[in-house]
Amino acid sequence: MPAAAFDIATSRPDAAPEFSPRQQVVLQHALTLLVEGGEKALTTAGLARTASCSKESLYKWFGDRDGLLAAVVAFQASQVQFPSEAGATADAATFQAHVAAFVEALLGVLFSETSLALNRLSIGQSNTNSNRLGQLLLVRGKHMISARARTMLESGRRHGLLKFDNAEDAYQVLYGLAIRDVHIRLLLGEAAGPAEKDLKSQAETAVDRFYQLFGA
Amino acid sequence: MPAAAFDIATSRPDAAPEFSPRQQVVLQHALTLLVEGGEKALTTAGLARTASCSKESLYKWFGDRDGLLAAVVAFQASQVQFPSEAGATADAATFQAHVAAFVEALLGVLFSETSLALNRLSIGQSNTNSNRLGQLLLVRGKHMISARARTMLESGRRHGLLKFDNAEDAYQVLYGLAIRDVHIRLLLGEAAGPAEKDLKSQAETAVDRFYQLFGA
DNA sequence: ACGCACCCGAACCGTACGGTACGGTTCACC
DNA sequence: GGTGAACCGTACCGTACGGTTCGGGTGCGT
Numbered sequence: 001m002p003a004a005a006f007d008i009a010t011s012r013p014d015a016a017p018e019f020s021p022r023q024q025v026v027l028q029h030a031l032t033l034l035v036e037g038g039e040k041a042l043t044t045a046g047l048a049r050t051a052s053c054s055k056e057s058l059y060k061w062f063g064d065r066d067g068l069l070a071a072v073v074a075f076q077a078s079q080v081q082f083p084s085e086a087g088a089t090a091d092a093a094t095f096q097a098h099v100a101a102f103v104e105a106l107l108g109v110l111f112s113e114t115s116l117a118l119n120r121l122s123i124g125q126s127n128t129n130s131n132r133l134g135q136l137l138l139v140r141g142k143h144m145i146s147a148r149a150r151t152m153l154e155s156g157r158r159h160g161l162l163k164f165d166n167a168e169d170a171y172q173v174l175y176g177l178a179i180r181d182v183h184i185r186l187l188l189g190e191a192a193g194p195a196e197k198d199l200k201s202q203a204e205t206a207v208d209r210f211y212q213l214f215g216a
Numbered sequence: 217m218p219a220a221a222f223d224i225a226t227s228r229p230d231a232a233p234e235f236s237p238r239q240q241v242v243l244q245h246a247l248t249l250l251v252e253g254g255e256k257a258l259t260t261a262g263l264a265r266t267a268s269c270s271k272e273s274l275y276k277w278f279g280d281r282d283g284l285l286a287a288v289v290a291f292q293a294s295q296v297q298f299p300s301e302a303g304a305t306a307d308a309a310t311f312q313a314h315v316a317a318f319v320e321a322l323l324g325v326l327f328s329e330t331s332l333a334l335n336r337l338s339i340g341q342s343n344t345n346s347n348r349l350g351q352l353l354l355v356r357g358k359h360m361i362s363a364r365a366r367t368m369l370e371s372g373r374r375h376g377l378l379k380f381d382n383a384e385d386a387y388q389v390l391y392g393l394a395i396r397d398v399h400i401r402l403l404l405g406e407a408a409g410p411a412e413k414d415l416k417s418q419a420e421t422a423v424d425r426f427y428q429l430f431g432a
Numbered sequence: 433a434c435g436c437a438c439c440c441g442a443a444c445c446g447t448a449c450g451g452t453a454c455g456g457t458t459c460a461c462c
Numbered sequence: 463g464g465t466g467a468a469c470c471g472t473a474c475c476g477t478a479c480g481g482t483t484c485g486g487g488t489g490c491g492t
Contacts, residue, residue: 281449
């Protein structure tokens with residue numbers, strides 16, 4: 001049992017695991033394979049060949065195939081960055097624009113091929129392995145974003161720009177207005193239409209409707 | 217090549233395939249296996265044992281494993297029934313109640329373990345096999361429901377109860393308000409909380425908000 | 433120069449599973 | 463009673479893939 005294997009069970013869910021540069025390169029290759037061909041395309045032999053490393057190293061670094069998958073998810077989650085929200089509540093218009101920018105970033109992440117591939121992977125594994133991947137994606141992805149969104153919305157409420165009882169509830173409505181059923185359709189393999197590619201107007205429409213419901 | 221094999225490629229997507237009673241029993245067993253253990257739990261040998269049939273029959277009926285999976289999806293889609301909407305636009309209150317009932321039924325379907333298992337299956341396969349399963353689920357499931365919803369909303373508009381430009385757009389908003397991110401969280405394996413199990417109040421809240429946006 | 437840590441590439445093993453073949457049984461129909 | 467279709471159970475085959483082992487190579491500290 002190699003001591004350096006990536007074991008998500010023992011690592012804090014909110015702790016950023018540190019991968020060596022070499023390992024990050026390999027994980028990036030794994031991600032590419034995953035985006036191109038789905039889970040069954042990511043075999044240990046195939047990854048070793050693509051990334052020009054040995055299977056022995058893969059097993060030393062990640063323990064087993066599940067550890068590799070978990071590492072891929074954790075690695076990609078650590079790559080996603082949202083725009084800062086410093087001093088975004090100067091006035092009503094800039095705050096609304098800030099919310100729209102947040103939603104646009106959210107759409108950009110969720111509709112990207114990378115995110116779709118990882119969601120497909122986690123969903124496909126969600127009824128096995130005591131569901132480590134799904135939990136990982138939720139904790140490192142969705143819950144992080146949700147927390148960011150809640151603080152943003154709370155800030156708007158404190159400044160008298162929004163009115164709601166429950167920030168989580170308000171965020172879920174914003175999410176629903178923005179994502180609608182596009183996410184699940186993309187996950188199922190439907191190609192994105194032109195309207196779905198215009199993230200900016202989708203975000204603005206969603207925020208407009210959100211303000212109709214929760215604007216002060 | 218058995219002549220009776222279920223081949224989704226040659227069957228019209230909107231045509232209901234006819235499975236013999238014996239085959240339906242087997243497909244029900246397959247569905248059970250799928251709900252309990254996910255895709256990898258549905259092996260041909262396992263299904264043959266569970267359903268007390270021979271693998272030979274499975275291959276004769278469904279061609280190969282992909283055909284079996286497609287048949288399971290088609291079978292379950294044919295089982296889902298929505299409440300009739302006959303004469304539901306008598307007055308404003310009953311129409312709104314009807315919309316709420318529709319949304320509640322939608323939530324009931326999408327949040328059921330069966331639907332979740334089939335969505336997980338289709339999503340997991342969506343980057344292989346030229347994506348037959350995802351297309352099947354979309355055409356036989358989502359698009360059917362979407363068509364039903366659009367006619368319902370159009371009816372409301374004709375009676376002066378709703379106001380919108382694009383019925384598809386309005387439906388997507390209704391969908392987003394109702395589903396929010398609950399579907400994807402359940403797909404990822406998160407357990408449904410008590411609030412998520414109260415379909416009726418979720419539906420009513422969603423319809424209330426929908427009327428704030430699209431009520432005449 | 434020596435040893436040690438790390439790693440690559442390839443060969444190897446065990447197993448699970450998709451798919452096929454075959455003998456035996458039931459049952460409908462003539 | 464005979465015949466053939468459908469089907470069950472089981473044994474079997476080929477292969478793909480997860481995981482292990484081993485020989486050799488490279489660079490670094492002493």
